Amino acid sequence: MTKDSTTGQGNLPENKDALFLDQKLRPERWEDYIGQTHIKQNLEILLRAARERSHPPEHLLFYGPPGLGKTTLAHLVAKEIKAQIKNTSGPAIEKVGDLASILTNLSSGDILFIDEIHRLNKLVEEILYPALESGVLDIIIGKGPSARTIQLELPPFTLIGATTRIALLSAPLRSRFSGGVFRLEFYTENEIVEIIKRSAAILGVPLEGKAGLEIASRSRFTPRTANYFLKRARDLAQVEKRVLDEHAVKETLRLLEIDEIGLSQPDRHLLTILIEKFGGGPAGLSTIAAATSEEQATIEEVYEPYLLKLGLLERTPRGRTATKKAYEHLGFDYPEESQEKLL
Ligand code: ADE
Numbered sequence: 001m002t003k004d005s006t007t008g009q010g011n012l013p014e015n016k017d018a019l020f021l022d023q024k025l026r027p028e029r030w031e032d033y034i035g036q037t038h039i040k041q042n043l044e045i046l047l048r049a050a051r052e053r054s055h056p057p058e059h060l061l062f063y064g065p066p067g068l069g070k071t072t073l074a075h076l077v078a079k080e081i082k083a084q085i086k087n088t089s090g091p092a093i094e095k096v097g098d099l100a101s102i103l104t105n106l107s108s109g110d111i112l113f114i115d116e117i118h119r120l121n122k123l124v125e126e127i128l129y130p131a132l133e134s135g136v137l138d139i140i141i142g143k144g145p146s147a148r149t150i151q152l153e154l155p156p157f158t159l160i161g162a163t164t165r166i167a168l169l170s171a172p173l174r175s176r177f178s179g180g181v182f183r184l185e186f187y188t189e190n191e192i193v194e195i196i197k198r199s200a201a202i203l204g205v206p207l208e209g210k211a212g213l214e215i216a217s218r219s220r221f222t223p224r225t226a227n228y229f230l231k232r233a234r235d236l237a238q239v240e241k242r243v244l245d246e247h248a249v250k251e252t253l254r255l256l257e258i259d260e261i262g263l264s265q266p267d268r269h270l271l272t273i274l275i276e277k278f279g280g281g282p283a284g285l286s287t288i289a290a291a292t293s294e295e296q297a298t299i300e301e302v303y304e305p306y307l308l309k310l311g312l313l314e315r316t317p318r319g320r321t322a323t324k325k326a327y328e329h330l331g332f333d334y335p336e337e338s339q340e341k342l343l
Contacts, residue, residue: 025199025227026072030080032198033072035191035223039182043073046179047080056109057081058179059132059159061117063166065305067224068184070162071115077160078111085111090119099124100139103131108155117161118168125173132159132176164301186221186309189213195223196230200244205234208245215249218262220306225262232256261310261329266294267303268330271312274322275332282319 027033033040043060050057060077062070078085084107093099093114106112114120120128130136137152161177163169174181187195193216200207215233219226233252237244257265273291274281289296294303304320307313312326327334 021203021231022224022227024202027076027198028079030076033069033076034194034198035187036069036073036184039073039184042180042182043077047077051081056083056111056156056158059161059177060179061161061163061166061169061174061177061181062184063163063181064184065186065222066164066301067220067222068186069223070184071113073184074111074113074160074162078113081109081111083109083111083158085113087113087115089115090117093120093124096123096127099127100137103137103154103157104152106155106157108157110155110157111160112157113160113162115162116164117173118163118165120173125170128159129172129176165297186306187223188221189216192216192219192221192223192226196226199227199230203230203234205230205237205244208243210246211244211249214246214253218253218258218260220262221309222306229253229256229258262306263329266292267307270294270299270303271307271322271326271330274313274320275327275330280327280335281321282316284319288320 030040039062046057057077060074062073064070075085077083086102086106088102093102102112127138130138131154135154135156137154139150139152140147141150142148158179159177166174166181166183193212196212196215196219197207200212211233215226215229219229229249229252233244233249236242236252236255237248240248242248259268263271270288270292274283274288277291278287283291285296285299288294289299292299304313304315307326308315310325312323312329314321314323324334
């Protein structure tokens with residue numbers, strides 16, 4: 001790509017919106033957010049009650065696999081109560097001073113959104129406790145015997161935390177989310193079809209035949225994945241000058257190496273290694289990570305939730321095991337004695 005002499009950012013497309021497709025696909029109104037019905041119902045009551053009392057809602061935690069809409073929901077909560085939202089993330093807040101500066105710059109009623117909140121460091125986390133509980137910031141001035149603590153009063157605010165790894169959150173931090181701890185669930189196939197239809201309308205691309213259903217059935221019940229497949233299928237239809245129907249979707253997903261139940265190449269690799277190298281398991285997470293050259297966190301956060309949901313993988317106290325369904329899906333013979341091994 002050649003450099004644009006005025007911006008130094010390369011050739012910008014005529015329509016800059018095209019660069020921010022994912023942003024465009026995010027629902028901007030509460031009623032446009034499809035799925036997660038139970039969470040939405042609970043939040044509606046909580047937000048309405050808070051509004052009626054003219055008080056910011058209590059702190060909220062959203063958790064669940066990536067791509068299910070935790071950030072989107074946090075932004076919609078802010079919109080619903082007409083609050084300003086400030087965005088940051090666990091790893092971005094490196095020092096106590098970083099958090100102190102974020103907190104002291106909040107205005108009354110603001111929402112502070114901390115993504116990947118499980119990655120906050122211990123010292124930062126401890127400063128957060130009194131801020132969440134009593135709305136104060138304890139600052140230590142000086143060092144050694146002359147050190148003293150001063151307390152700063154913070155404006156009332158709501159923290160919304162998001163994490164893919166609830167188990168890594170310390171119990172004291174988890175207990176501070178007094179408004180509720182909400183687990184986002186995988187979407188149903190119907191909900192994903194609705195999301196795809198909405199996204200296709202925003203992108204201005206007509207879906208023909210069973211295109212929506214074909215994408216939905218392989219999207220890991222995850223809107224981000226569904227929207228990604230939709231964008232790639234739209235590319236293929238455009239480049240090959242064909243309609244975006246189920247055949248175009250099938251061809252797109254064949255090229256992306258996504259199989260008919262939505263498994264990607266790394267998913268299949270993980271199961272294959274477990275079966276071929278470890279006799280189907282049980283094998284520990286670190287062993288599987290080393291054998292597949294994947295990060296343990298990626299296995300736990302990205303691959304496992306869907307494999308567990310499909311019943312292709314099981315977690316036992318002794319490690320991960322590939323199920324009979326996994327053997328069958330990948331075309332391996334299932335050794336019946338491996339069931340006895342588990343008993
Ligand atoms: N796009 C991504 N997630 C969505 C959702 N839950 N509802 C509507 N559109 C979405």
